[in-house]
Amino acid sequence: MAVLKRLMNSGGPRKPAPSSGDLITQQQLQQEMTELMKDKPSLFAPTSAPAVMLENLQGLYQHSTRLMVTFAACVLVPTLLTVGYLAFYASDQYETEMSFTVQQGTKSQRSVTGVMALAAQISGFSSTSQETFMVLEYLRSAAVVHDIGGAAFLEPIFARNDIDYLARMDQKLPIEDIVEFWRDKVIPELDARSGIINLKIRAFSAEDSELVAKKLLTLTEKLVNGISLRSRNDTLQRVEQDVKRSANILAETRLKLLSFRNTEQSIDPVQDAEQISIMITDLTLKRIEIETELETMTKQSSGNSPAIRVKKDQLDAFNQQITKLEARLTGSVGAKDTVSSKLIEYETLQTELAYREKLYSITLSGYEQAREEVEKQQIFVIPIVSPSVAESSTYPNFTETTVSIFMLCAALWSVLALTIAAVRDHSL
Known part of the structure; x- marks a missing residue:
């Protein structure tokens, strides 16, 4: 047994083979x-x-x-x-999807040709307008929750007792939690290149999802119309102020002209000057006629005849009348009561009046155009895919x-x- 134990011991030294005397x-x-x-x-x-x-x-x-x-x-x-x-x-959730774009009706945008639009797409420029981004942010904001009716409108749709506890909205939540739940159920996505907004609305019935989609489409149209109307009303107010200012200046100019006529006792100095010129012309012709007759009479009779004296008196009277009329028309240099001096002031007032009337006419025409623009819908929503009732649950x-x-x-x-x-x- 000792031999076998030594053989089984892995750490022991190897022994030589046993001799014939050791055989067992x-x-x-x-x-x-x-x-x-x-x-x-x-x-x-x-x-x-x-x-x-x-x-x-x-x-x-x-x-x-x-x-x-x-x-x-x-x-x-x-x-x-x-x-x-x-x-x-x-609980089953139904999804209603709709697509729309915000279109501007301004002349500058309507005049963009297809070649220009293609060039903008090739160059990578976005055709998305600022109003589109405003609509996108509006659909994610607390303002749309308030405009759609707040908790009074959303709780009957998302907080019903027949909806499972984990998916439904709790009742009497603060506005911040309602907005967070809203963003989970209303998902707007923007294609920046085409400017199309894809809106997905999830609800626990197909009718509710369609109802929310239609309400959002109406609110979006109201938003863009309000933006457009506010912008155009600001323009209209500025034009109205210009019209009022132009009308006040025109009225002041007319008052100046009326005061001039009352002071100078002359409705139209131009007509007065024309009448005086006509009178001077008539008197000059008659004076020439008397001078001709006087020259003839002087050659035929003596210079002391009564007829010659009468003609001379008539000639002196015509000369005096002509002198008075000429003094009234032109007068001496620097005279203020002459028709010519009044005519200068009158023409100045008339020119200013014509300018003010023209300016008033231009501002009034601009006001009418602005008013017509206000009555038009310059920015509007174009539905591409209208909301419809879902036939099966998606989520x-x-x-x-x-x-x-x-x-x-x-x-x-x-x-x-x-x-x-x-x-x-x-x-x-």
């Missing part, structure tokens, strides 16, 4: 093997290779068990809960949601498992 019988060998089998626990000592392998297998089994347990708890259980929720508890998407939850939980579980393994390795 078969019966003795069987006895030695029996005793060796009784001593078999020594084969699994802590330092032996089988013991190490067994310990590693046990550790691997325990580690795999822990992994499976954590995988089931972190991945399979949430996935099964999701499947159960979607299959038996989740929740069973397959997509389940796969997403499984992948997300699996990714988190993998990260957690790798992190724990790295910490253990580092601690060893």
Whole structure:
């Protein structure tokens, strides 16, 4: 038995082969093997290779068990809960989709040719107007929630008791939470190149989603019309101020002209000057006629005849009248009461009056054009895809949601498992 023990000892020295005198019988060998089998626990000592392998297998089994347990708890259980929720508890959601664009009706934009539009698209410039971005922000804001009716309008649609607890909106929420829920159910998307807004509305019935879509379309039209009207009203107010200012100046000019006529006691100095010129012309012709007759009479009779004296008196009277009329018309240099001086002031007032009347006419015409523009709808919403009643529920998407939850939980579980393994390795 001592020989067999030495043979089984892996660390002992190798002995030479026994001689013929040391040979043992078969019966003795069987006895030695029996005793060796009784001593078999020594084969699994802590330092032996089988013991190490067994310990590693046990550790691997325990580690795999822990992994499976954590995988089931972190991945399979949430996935099964999701499947159960979607299959038996989740409320169906219906989606209504519509598309529209904000169109401007100004002449400058209507005159853009197809070649210019194509060049803008090739160059990468966006055709989206500022009003389109304003509409997009409006659909995401608290203002649209307030305009559509607030909690009084939304609670009968999104907070009914027949909707599952996880999906429905709580009642009596503050405006911030209502807006957050609104943004989850109303999703506007903008195609910046074409300027088309695609709007998706989710509700728990097809009729409710269509109702919300139509209300939003009406509110959007009201918004863009209000923007356009406010802009054009500002322009109209400025034009009205110009018209009033021009009318006041015109009235002041007319008052100046009326005051001039009352002061000078002359309705039209131009006509007065024409009449005086006509009178001077007539008197001059008559004076020439008298001078001709006087010259003839002087040649035929003596210069002291009564007829000649009468003609001379008539000639002197005509000369005096002509002198007075000429003095009234022109007068001396710097005279203020002459028709010519009045004529200068009158013409100045007339010129100013004509200018003010023309200016008033231009501003009044601009006011009429601005007023006509206000009556027109310069910015309007063009529906491309009108809202309609959905025929089947779109959400929740069973397959997509389940796969997403499984992948997300699996990714988190993998990260957690790798992190724990790295910490253990580092601690060893």
